[in-house]
Amino acid sequence: MANILYVDDEPAIRLILQDTLERLGHSAIGAQNVPEALGALSRGPIDLIISDFRMPGLSGLEFLEMLRDDGRDIPLIMLTGFATIEHAVAAIKAGAADYITKPVQPEQLEHAVTQALELTRLKRENEALRLEVMEIRAAREIVAKSQAIRHALDTVSAAAPTRATVLLQGESGTGKELFARAIHDQSDRRDRAFVTLNCAALPEGLVESALFGHEKGAFTGAIKRVEGAFERANGGTLLLDEITEMRLDLQSKLLRVLQEQDVERVGGTARIKVDVRIIATSNRDIERCVELGEFRRDLYYRLSVMPIRIPPLRERREDIAILAHHFAQRAASDVHREITAIAPDALSLLQRYEWPGNVRELQHAVERAVILTSGPVLTAASFGAIRAAVTGRRNSRELPGMLIADSKPDGSVVLTTFNIDQAEATLVERALHATGGNRTKAAALLGVSDRTLRNKLSRARGAPGEKS
Numbered sequence: 001m002a003n004i005l006y007v008d009d010e011p012a013i014r015l016i017l018q019d020t021l022e023r024l025g026h027s028a029i030g031a032q033n034v035p036e037a038l039g040a041l042s043r044g045p046i047d048l049i050i051s052d053f054r055m056p057g058l059s060g061l062e063f064l065e066m067l068r069d070d071g072r073d074i075p076l077i078m079l080t081g082f083a084t085i086e087h088a089v090a091a092i093k094a095g096a097a098d099y100i101t102k103p104v105q106p107e108q109l110e111h112a113v114t115q116a117l118e119l120t121r122l123k124r125e126n127e128a129l130r131l132e133v134m135e136i137r138a139a140r141e142i143v144a145k146s147q148a149i150r151h152a153l154d155t156v157s158a159a160a161p162t163r164a165t166v167l168l169q170g171e172s173g174t175g176k177e178l179f180a181r182a183i184h185d186q187s188d189r190r191d192r193a194f195v196t197l198n199c200a201a202l203p204e205g206l207v208e209s210a211l212f213g214h215e216k217g218a219f220t221g222a223i224k225r226v227e228g229a230f231e232r233a234n235g236g237t238l239l240l241d242e243i244t245e246m247r248l249d250l251q252s253k254l255l256r257v258l259q260e261q262d263v264e265r266v267g268g269t270a271r272i273k274v275d276v277r278i279i280a281t282s283n284r285d286i287e288r289c290v291e292l293g294e295f296r297r298d299l300y301y302r303l304s305v306m307p308i309r310i311p312p313l314r315e316r317r318e319d320i321a322i323l324a325h326h327f328a329q330r331a332a333s334d335v336h337r338e339i340t341a342i343a344p345d346a347l348s349l350l351q352r353y354e355w356p357g358n359v360r361e362l363q364h365a366v367e368r369a370v371i372l373t374s375g376p377v378l379t380a381a382s383f384g385a386i387r388a389a390v391t392g393r394r395n396s397r398e399l400p401g402m403l404i405a406d407s408k409p410d411g412s413v414v415l416t417t418f419n420i421d422q423a424e425a426t427l428v429e430r431a432l433h434a435t436g437g438n439r440t441k442a443a444a445l446l447g448v449s450d451r452t453l454r455n456k457l458s459r460a461r462g463a464p465g466e467k468s
Contacts, residue, residue, distance in 0.1 A: 002047035002117055005029045007037045007063070008079065009055045013104060017050060020106045024113065034058035034066075041072070048116055049076040050100075050109075053087045061087070064094050075116045079104065142178055143326045146316035152179065152308055159306040160186035165258070165278045167243075167303045169286060170310030172447065173358030176281040177239065179310060184237040189277055192236030197229045200245035200449045208250055209266050212257075218267025230263045233276045243280040243303065244289050245452055251296045258302050278303070294455075313355040313362060320350050323359060327366040328378060338376050345380040352390050356423070428456055 004026050006017040014030050021028035029046070031037040033055055040046070049067075053060040064076055075097035080087045091099055097116040100108055142153065159166050160183045168176040177196065184194045202210050209218075213228030229238055240246075246254065257263050258278060262271040280303045282289075289295040313320065324342055332339040346369075355361055369382035380387055427446060435441035443453040 001025050001027060003027045003029065003045060004048045004050065004113070005031065005037060005040050005046045006050040007031045007034065007055070007060070008050075008052040009033060010052075013052070013079070013102070016104050016106070017109070020104075020109050021113070023106075024110060026113075034063045037063065038066075046074055047120065048113065049074055050079065050113075051076055052079045053091065054081070061091055061094060064091065064096060068095060075120050077112050077116055142175065142182060143323055144316070144319045145322055146311075146319045148311045148316050149319065152310060153182070155306065155308050156182050157186060159183060159308075161188065162306075163277060164305040165280070165303050166306045166308060167286070168279065168281045168308050168310060170281075170283065171312045171358055172283045173360030174310040174312055175359050176283075176310055177241065179308065180237075180239045180279045180281065183279060184277075187237070187277065189236045193233050194237050194239070195229050195233035196239045196241060198241040200242040200452050202449075204247070204451060207247065208253070211250070211254070212263045212265055213268075214266035215268045218265070222267065225265070228263065228265065230257060230274045230276055231272065234274045235276075237277045237279060240278065240280045242282060244282045244284045244286055244295055245449065248294075248296065251299050255296065255299045255302060258299075313358045317351055320355075320362065321347050323362055324350055324366050327363045328370055331367040331370040335371060337370060339370055339373075339378060340376040341378070343377055343379040346378050346383060349380045349383055349387055349390055353386050424456065428453070 004021050006014060006021070006028060007030075008014050008017065009032050014032070018028045018030055029040050031040055034057060037049070037051070051060040051063055058066075060076075060078055064078070067074060067076065076091075076095075078087070078091040078096045078099040079102060080091070080099055081102045097119060098112045100112055142149065144150070144153075156179060166180075166183055168179055170176050181194065184190060197210055199207065205219075209222075209226065209228065211228050211230065213226050213231055214222050216222055216225050240254075257274075260271075261275065262273045264271055286295060286300060286304075290297050290300050321342075324347065328339045328342060331337075350362070350365075357364075365383060365386055366378075369378050373379075373382045428442070431442040431445040432439070434445065439453055439457075440450055443450045446453065448456075
């Protein structure tokens, strides 16, 4: 049911309007001129207005202009006589939703009212969706004030409007996917698909199918045709996460797709044209991977048209405070709590920690502190594991190259080296130690695939990486 205001100086027309509207189940509110209609508008919400064009005093067109000047976004259907069809044209140009010619036919009125209300519903639904999209994009906002991130964001702004491939490099937890989404959101592809494919998380036998799709019967279990990431991202953006974990044979196929802009499904023969913007990420030194023969040099050059390095949190400590406040407010909102501040001693503690897990680790630490703290202020005591690591309390079973917080049984690890190879070897060793040598469980702890862990262990022993 809608609240519909009808305005006409002829009693007979008002009677027809009221009878038809009430029969349709709507609440009908009558007025015989514009001043009365304005009074009705001030007394309650109105979903739709039906107004005569020619009335004593102010006309329907002047009424429509007053509504627009007052910022009232209410659809209006104009009534006009046969001899004044030009008035209807003028009304539509002025913003009327529709017009009805006199004498009023109930069927015509019913159709016009239904259409106008449906249009209003769709406009409100679209506005709600627009606000929802804005909120989602705001949640993906990159919070920072450091010059290093400002420089990276300047490069993002320069790269976004182009078709150039972008290579985002940075340690795990630095926010590479957030930067990738920023590129997509600032491009002319923002309203099209943003598809993410984690090259390290997929089983070896499914990577090609995930990328290019497959035809029915292409392999055991292929019971129907499936579109790959390239087809799903057609017209939009495809993020290839951890690109350095991709097999060499698939790297050559990927290179061909990038050059030709078409794909061939597994088990298929037809080439399918695609228009996809590629963004790739890597938490490894990709140039080192090229030197070791683990990554194709020509593909590296093709991907790194616009290289962007995301610095680790320890290199931009001026961002720690603003990020901590941002995460605290978001976490507090999620659990319906009020956090008014982060105490100076807590901020000092967070500034002194090395953050080997980068922004992701800071986010989780703040979320945990919000949940465990009863008061409105986060103090140093709210960050027990971080404080234990900073103050240097060591676990009696500590392994070389790390400090382990003994105040929390959560396996927290703080690396004391900036050498990536040493840090990686230490983390692998610690993960294997924690899982009793179980590689599958160790890989899960490290957040990598079994294949990635096998390759890392092979390289550590001096053996060539396993070909997958």
